[in-house]
Amino acid sequence: MVGEEIVTSGSTSCQGCGHAILARLAFKAFGRKTIFTLVPGCIWITLSRNIPLFSTGTVFEGGGALVSGITNGLAARGIEDMNVVAFYGDGGTADIGLQGLSGAAERNENVFWICADNQAYMNTGGQRSGATPKYAQTTTTPASYIRRGKRTKRKNLPFIVAAHDVAYVGTASIAYPSDLVGKIEYAKGLKGFKFLHVQSPCPTGWGFSPSDTIKVARLTVQSGIWPLFEITEGNDFRLTYKPRELKPVGEALGLQRRFRHLTDGESQEIQSRVNGQWKQLLEIDGKRLPY
C-alpha cells in the first residue's frame, strides 16, 4: 500500500464512513496528478474539502458531461498525464446520472469513473436508489407486514457499463484494499473509459455499529452478495476473489438494521439468488463475454 497520502484528516463524514476509507485508498493509488469531479452527495458535502486536488462539481444529471468536458479540454491542450476521476455515488451513477454515464461510456471518454456505492441517497437521509438491494428498508421503502422494504432488485451496474464495450470495468470492496488499489493502479494506465464499482457500507443508513464497517464489507464479499471481478478490454471476465465456499448471507444481513424485518423465506430467497448468481459468475470466469 505505497503512495502519497492525499486525503487529509478532519472530514465531517460520519464515524466509520466507508466513503472516507475508499477516498483515502483510491487517491493514494491515483497520486497527485489527478483532477476529480463531484455530484451532490456525501462525498461532496463531507469529503471533498479534505481532498486537496483540483475538483469541480455539477448537478446529478451533468456528471458524465462534466467529466467528459474536462478530459477533452485537457486533451485539446496536450496534457496527457492527468487522471480525470469522476468520484460519484450510486445516485450519480445508477439513477439520475445514468444517461451521462452511458453517454461518456459510449464515447469511450478517457476518464476513470468510481461509483462509491452506499446503496441509497444517504446524504439526504437515506432514500432508496436504483442500487438499493431488494427488501432493504430505506426512508422511502419502509418495512411493515404489508410492504417488505424495496420491492425490486438492484441494477446490475457493472454489466450495464460493460455492455458499452469500455476499457475497464471492475468491482471492489473497501475490505479488500490491495484488490481495490491494484485495480485502480492497473486501470489508470489504460486509455478509454474505466469504471470501478466500489461497495462502501454506510453505518448510519444501513444501521450497524460504526466499528463494523469493514466487517460488513468483508462478509458481503465472502457471502457472494458483492462478488469481486473485473472485465478487461475485449470483454474478458475474471473473478478476482474466489472463496472455496461462500458464507451464508445471513451473517452479513444480520448485522444490518435495514434487513431486520426479513422473514426466513425472504432471506432464503436472497440466498438462492446469490447462489444462482455466483454459479453463473463461476461459469463465465476466465471467458470472453459476448457483446
Added chain:
Amino acid sequence: MIEIRLHGRGGQGAVTASRLLATAAFLEDKHSQSIPMYGTERRGAPVTAFVRIGEKDKMVRSLIHEPDYVVVLDSLLRKTVNITEGLKDDGMLILNSSVPPEEIELLKPYKVATVDATGIALETLGRPITNTAILGAFVKATGEIGLESVIEAVKQQWKGTLGEINVKAVEAAYEATEVGDPKIVAEVVGEKAPAGSRADWRTFRPVVDLEKCTGCRLCWVYCPEHCIEMVDDKSVIDYAYCKGCGICVEECPVGAIEMKSESERGE
C-alpha cells in the same frame, strides 16, 4: 410558555428527546412543539433541537433564540459549542457531566444541573445514547413536567424491553441529578485544538497496547480518518482527528487496541 433548546450529537437522540418532551407535555394537556434544527445530522456532528410548551394562543412557530432551559446531551460539547447563547438570565443549564455543578465553569450565574447521563446510558441501555437519561435530569431539575408523563411518553415511543430499559434510564437519571450554582469565571478557556479537529465527536477513545501491537498496519489501512501513524512499527493514534468509530479495535488481529470511555479521562 417555556422554551427549551437541546444540544447533542448525531446519534445521541437529541431530536427524539425533543419529541419525547413535547409528547410528555401533550400528555399533561399542554400545547407543545418539537422542532428539529435542519442541518447536517451526521453521526457525531453537533445537532440542535427545540421544544416549546405553553398555551395554544401564545404559540409561535419559529426557532428558539432565547431559551429558558438548555439541555446538553453530550459531555464534551460545551467545549466547542456556545451552549449558553441567548439563555435567559434566570435560565437553567441541564448538562450531561460526571462532575458536580459547582465545578462547571460559566460566565454568568445560571442555575446548573448535572448528571452523568453517559454513564447511566451505558449501564441501562449498553450504548451511549443519552436522550432518555437527560430527560430524567430535566424533570428533576426543572419540575416543569411530571416524571410519569415522561415515562408514559417513553413507553409510547418504544414497546417492550427497549421501552423498559429506557424508563430505567429516566428513573436512574432522576435519582442522580444534582442542582447547584456554577463556578463563575471571567473567561471560559476551551481546549486548544488544531483546525478541523474531530476530537469532541468521541464517546470512546481507542488506546493501543504497544506491547501487544505487532505492527501489521491493518488499523492504519482501514482507519477512515487517516489518524493512525506507524512510528517504529507501532500504531500511534492522533487523537485530534480520531472520531472514535472503533474500526481499528474491530480489525486488530491481536486485540492490541481497546476502547476506553472518554469521561474516564476527567473533564
